[in-house]
Amino acid sequence: MIRYEDIRNNTTFKLLVNRAWDYLKARGYTEHGLRHVSFVSKLTARILKDCGYDTRTVELGAIAGYLHDVGNMHNRKHHGITGANIIYTELRAMGMDLAEVCDITTAIANHEEEVGAAVSPITAALIIADKSDAHRTRVHRTKPGPPDIHDRVNLAILDTDLSVDKMKKTITLDIKFDQSICQVMDYFEIYIKRMEMCKTAATLLGYRFRLVINGLELLGHLEAVKQTAEAGA
Secondary structure, three states: OOOOHHOOOOHHHHHHHHHHHHHHHHHHOOOOOOHHHHHHHHHHHHHHHHOOOOOOHHHHHHHHHHHHHHHHHHHOOOHHHHHHHHHHHHHHHHHHOOOHHHHHHHHHHOOOOOOOOOOOHHHHHHHHHHHHHOHHOOOOOOOOOOHHHHHHHHEEEEEEEEEOOOOOOOOEEEEEEEEOOOOHHHHHHHHHHHHHHHHHHHHHHHOOOOOOOOOEOEEEHHHHHHHHHHOOO
């Protein structure tokens, strides 16, 4: 049986993660290196564990989280699908069970909002974990000039916390946001589709997704914010 530690300690996968980050770094994207994939891996596993899934499902979630961004080494566009194809080949070469490879690669292929959908517990947990990793330490400026909206939003995020409440059946993303850097509306301009994806993902897990920014629950206002943003576009 292939374990998470086998994946994390594998030099091939580490190289693929680093090459994907090299590409995005050259393009001026926020951090997508070993720190990001390790964070997403741990959080995907924790969401599944806290939602009551079995040990092996939790471990497969950790593997999917660690490998989810490998496709970025070729291009940002459709990197989930590209990465799923790369990882399918590598995991099968390692001798991983085909059904488990399918579980992992389906999650990887569906973690982005452009083409993805929450179609399984692992996919749902990966989506929520990936979209929760936003904060100022991810900003990686390589180009001259003032920070763009993506950098401003990430610089404004002082801290994030993702929690699962089994009693209330809620998954809450709690964000501390510095509005002296930019406005919350700027966050929604980038993240509204991602938060809607998290809402759908939480529903598949049997939970309600809550977005809380500076102590205010904003999920109920998402549609109104979206309409306002579209009207101003």
